[in-house]
Amino acid sequence: xxxxxxxxxxxxxxxxxxxxxxxxxxxxxxxxxxxxxxxxxxxxxxxxxxxxxxxxxxxxxxxxxxxxxxxxxxxxxxxxxxxxxxxxxxxxxxxxxxxxxxxxxxxxxxxxxxxxxxxxxxxxxxxxxxxxxxxxxxxxxxxxxxxxxxxxxxxxxxxxxxxxxxxxxxxxxxxxxxxxxxxxxxxxxxxxxxxxxxxxxxxxxxxxxxxxxxxxxxxxxxxxxxxxxxxxxxxxxxxxxx
Numbered sequence: 001x002x003x004x005x006x007x008x009x010x011x012x013x014x015x016x017x018x019x020x021x022x023x024x025x026x027x028x029x030x031x032x033x034x035x036x037x038x039x040x041x042x043x044x045x046x047x048x049x050x051x052x053x054x055x056x057x058x059x060x061x062x063x064x065x066x067x068x069x070x071x072x073x074x075x076x077x078x079x080x081x082x083x084x085x086x087x088x089x090x091x092x093x094x095x096x097x098x099x100x101x102x103x104x105x106x107x108x109x110x111x112x113x114x115x116x117x118x119x120x121x122x123x124x125x126x127x128x129x130x131x132x133x134x135x136x137x138x139x140x141x142x143x144x145x146x147x148x149x150x151x152x153x154x155x156x157x158x159x160x161x162x163x164x165x166x167x168x169x170x171x172x173x174x175x176x177x178x179x180x181x182x183x184x185x186x187x188x189x190x191x192x193x194x195x196x197x198x199x200x201x202x203x204x205x206x207x208x209x210x211x212x213x214x215x216x217x218x219x220x221x222x223x224x225x226x227x228x229x230x231x232x233x234x235x236x237x238x239x240x241x242x
Contacts, residue, residue, distance in 0.1 A: 005058065005072045007050035016058035018211070023238045027091075028053060036090045046075055047083070055080060056087045057235065060228055063213035089223075092230035093237065096144040104138035108202045110210075111152050112229065116221045123152030130218075132229050136202050142240055143205065143233040149226050209236050 005012050010021045017024050028050060031037065037049045045052060055073050059080075062069070070080040099105070111129040114120040120128040129152030135145040209215060212232045218225045 004074065005051075005054065007048075007054045012054065016054055016061050018057070018061065018235055019239055020242070023242065024053075027234075027238060031087070031090055034090055036087060045083070046079060047073065052083045052087055053091070056084050056091060056231070059084055060212050060214045060232060063217060063219075065219075088227040088231060091234060092227055093143060093146060093234040095146070099137075099144075105135050105144065106138050106199060106202045107133060107135045108199065108206075109133050110206045112149070112215050112218055112225060114149070114152075114218045114225050116218075116225070119149060119151070119222070119225070121151035121153040128152065130225055134202065134205070134229075134233070136205055138201060140240070141201055141205055142237040146226075146229050146233050149229070205236065209233065 005016065007013055007024070013019060013021050013024045017027075019027065031049060031053060036053075047055065051073060055069070055075075058064075058072075059066075059069055066077045066080045066084075070077045073080065075083075109131050111123050111125065111131055113125075113127045114130045115128065117128055120130050123129040123131070130149035131152050131154050132149055133147035134143060136143050209232050212228075212235075214220075214228055215232065218228060220228065
């Protein structure tokens, strides 16, 4: 059965991977370097690496069920599932560990509705969600680190504490009114205003990442939601870098 969607057609790449054909080619080069295209003796893949990568990104971007998605690539549901389980982790963003001394990083958390209740909890939006702490470079707006998912009932301060904590980490946080204090001094209000303007950059990143519909209702279990966040972070950074 011939594929309906294929990476040999550039228009499908832009639609389902959110990348230009050139950036998609860079991604494929990285995947091959990581051994994603090693020929399996027991059960060879029925799709080339290009189409397998596109299948995974199409699954993340549309959030179609595997029963709906598989026929679009001319494969069975079980094959589509194997492709996603194999390539999903390989598409993950590699955390950046070294930065220039003057690099400004922004960290914030975002909630992803997640159906696996073993890793999710009811959050402030009353849905079972996971909390993901994300770090971006303030200048380039590239995602540099994505933390492991925590239960959605953790607020951002608590979630960050479990991976290092706000105090003593060099992070700048908004000024808060103390108990009994009616208002903040003008200089603190001004500082909060500038802080909000900088923080808006990561909100824009979240908005772009959540055009991938799987981040609105993730059906994957276990580490699946973590692999999705890492993979989409990598897609976002590739698209931004151009």
